Amino acid sequence: MPNHLKPAVEVSDRFHVQPLLRTVTVNQSAYVLALAQNSVRLVGVSSDLPAVELNLDGMPKDVASSARKTSIKDRSPSGRLQGSEGMKVHQVQYARKIDQALRVLLVGKETPLILAAAEPMQSIYRELQSYPHLARTAIQHNPETQSDAELASNARSILDELFRDELAEIHSLYALRTSQSRTTSDLVQAARAATYGAIQLLLIDIDDVTPGTVDDDGAVTFADGPSAKSYGLVDEIASRALVTGAKVMGVRKSDIPGEAKLAAILRYPF
Known part of the structure; x- marks a missing residue:
């Protein structure tokens, strides 16, 4: 891998793709x-x-x-x-x-x-x-x-x-869309927005693993700790956003507005 990744072990019913997203979404060639x-x-x-x-x-x-x-x-x-x-x-x-x-x-x-x-x-x-x-x-x-x-x-x-330069443009757009009620850094709101195709652009922290589950309607249930019954919520939100055509960028926490786990720019107020 061309990026430094933190050691992690994931046991779940799905692939954990979050650490790979920086490689495929940020130009390194x-x-x-x-x-x-x-x-x-x-x-x-x-x-x-x-x-x-x-x-x-x-x-x-x-x-x-x-x-x-x-x-x-x-x-x-x-x-x-x-x-x-x-x-x-x-x-x-x-x-x-x-x-x-x-x-x-x-x-x-x-x-x-x-x-x-x-x-x-x-x-x-x-x-x-x-x-x-x-x-x-x-x-x-x-x-x-x-x-x-x-x-x-x-x-x-x-x-x-x-x-x-690209990050600076995204941060400027995020500030503008925040004034229009078209952003979120909340995991619960982001999960529902991703489920219903409302996310236009998503920045995610590739190192964050907050365990939980997301149901078919986008409702989040947080887990007390990692287990085979849970998975990374940010990873799941990123996967759902990708399926609905959002641009997803895997970055470091310091690159995200407010240093949150994620930051989403929405297609419309949600």
Whole structure:
């Protein structure tokens, strides 16, 4: 597992999925596009495996080959260098071909794409690329001087930043929805809301195991302690919310508003 988990033993008539939810609901993988005028490579990054370079059909090698030239310093028919305007055209063509090659891999995905590039290629690529999940923050150092492992290390820092930004947006939305009576951090209310499909977004503490049961109508019965007849209430609430199409994120207690066991944003007052 890529996350640190507390030791736990669960005996019940259902799987205890709560500790796994951070792995599958919080981005811990990414693609890094290491882009320079003379080279380009795509590196796959995960939280617990070595970085690996990915080969894509149609990916150009550099600006010159993309422009079908032996060198970007080729002279024009008149014998003069093409100049900065001609160079910009070749760079744009190069970036566009890269974007086209990436579409086959990235279509339908939400995995963050992190750019490692210096100027002017960074700005050129950002202006014309089509993938909606390109990270705002880029790896600024020259990608040609960085190994795949170094790119992966820098990418993980950006993934942490993306997670913090997402949490900040969720906290702001939670505050707004609280003023509209569309939030709860109460286990009893959250269980009923999950049962009837009223939860839109749910943050859960992946380490909490409050024993009890939830009946078919969403009513909660707390248990005096863990047993084979009970299970984790937060785990059960998360499972019911997932079944009804809610977005569920497994986080740490410190990431939840009020450091509660869970925090739910509701689709409507409930």
